[in-house]
Amino acid sequence: MFKSAMFKLTISYLAVLVVISIFFSLQIFLVASRELHRSFNKPALLQELRQEFPADITPGDLLPGQKRPALDALLAERIRDGRRQLGFNLLYLNLAVLLAGGAASYWLARWTLRPIELSHEAQSRFAADASHELRTPLTAMRTETEVALRDPRLHLEQAKKQLKSNLQELDKLTGLTDGLLRLARIDTEQMHLEPVVLNDVLATALGRVKSAAQQKGIQIESPSQGGEKIMADQAALVELFVLLLENAIKYSPQKSQVRIVQKNRDAHVTVSILDQGPGIPKDQQKNIFMRFYRADVSRNKKIPGYGLGLAIAKSIADAHDATLSLESGSGVGSTFMVTFSKRRSD
Numbered sequence: 001m002f003k004s005a006m007f008k009l010t011i012s013y014l015a016v017l018v019v020i021s022i023f024f025s026l027q028i029f030l031v032a033s034r035e036l037h038r039s040f041n042k043p044a045l046l047q048e049l050r051q052e053f054p055a056d057i058t059p060g061d062l063l064p065g066q067k068r069p070a071l072d073a074l075l076a077e078r079i080r081d082g083r084r085q086l087g088f089n090l091l092y093l094n095l096a097v098l099l100a101g102g103a104a105s106y107w108l109a110r111w112t113l114r115p116i117e118l119s120h121e122a123q124s125r126f127a128a129d130a131s132h133e134l135r136t137p138l139t140a141m142r143t144e145t146e147v148a149l150r151d152p153r154l155h156l157e158q159a160k161k162q163l164k165s166n167l168q169e170l171d172k173l174t175g176l177t178d179g180l181l182r183l184a185r186i187d188t189e190q191m192h193l194e195p196v197v198l199n200d201v202l203a204t205a206l207g208r209v210k211s212a213a214q215q216k217g218i219q220i221e222s223p224s225q226g227g228e229k230i231m232a233d234q235a236a237l238v239e240l241f242v243l244l245l246e247n248a249i250k251y252s253p254q255k256s257q258v259r260i261v262q263k264n265r266d267a268h269v270t271v272s273i274l275d276q277g278p279g280i281p282k283d284q285q286k287n288i289f290m291r292f293y294r295a296d297v298s299r300n301k302k303i304p305g306y307g308l309g310l311a312i313a314k315s316i317a318d319a320h321d322a323t324l325s326l327e328s329g330s331g332v333g334s335t336f337m338v339t340f341s342k343r344r345s346d
């Protein structure tokens, strides 16, 4: 698909280039022809030609068979020669434009289509990953249900157990589809930016994760009242901090501490969420914001999740021109930082 699009685009660029080149060549040819006429009719040149071919030359002075060249004919011939030469030069120039333009058009077409190709590749990879994630629990549910149905001695208790397990899988699937839907919407959704107080956003996010933190006996230390105002979509920003806080709680040990720190620096304000969890090894950090990526720690410890939370958080940060970054290492806890530009609240 991309090859044929690239071919069409190359041809289109080249056609435009050739039309422009031919148009300017014709203009040059017309102007240069006019100039040729004018320069050959200059009195000094006419004088020079008259001396070269005097008008009073007699037939006796000519060699046998030689005719006295008429000045007009001579001028016309010189102009014709000049135009022919010019025509050839312009033709060579156009051929050179065609060759160099062909290469340049191909390069330009590649350069134009590259971002579309990359985004298409990412989209296909995303669809493949999503299908895989959806397929695994569906296949498990189907197999278990089939086995249960085939069992003639299936008790009510066993059937209930089976239905319970199916319900758990369905809950996971709902979580996954919600995440997928959210990711798809963020890219197209229009953010409603308005001045918001960061501390209010953090307080709302804290309220949403309070019970999860309490269940694990985790204490969350948050900044005091006051705080910066930035231009943001309040609901989206709350979602971003909820995702980061949920992760901090999910991956931290029982009875540990999570801290929220706000720092103002010149034109920027940074909100950091620090936890005392297992941390993320350096070599895994570059992939951490990719869709469906899960670091070894969560896979090994079988902590539930689909690797979509940080990808959603990153998309929300991007939509606010904010940066989401991570400082961590194996066994040293994690610090996720969101840096906003204060200029946006002007």
Ligand code: ADP
Pocket: 247, 248, 251, 252, 275, 277, 278, 279, 280, 288, 293, 294, 295, 296, 297, 298, 299, 304, 305, 306, 307, 308, 309, 310, 311, 334
């Ligand atoms: P999920 O938590 O559903 O796996 P995320 O996109 O939120 O997906 O996170 C991606 C991965 O990053 C997680 O699987 C986990 O390995 C790692 N991670 C995220 N936050 C933390 C954290 N606070 N501490 C340790 N690891 C984390």
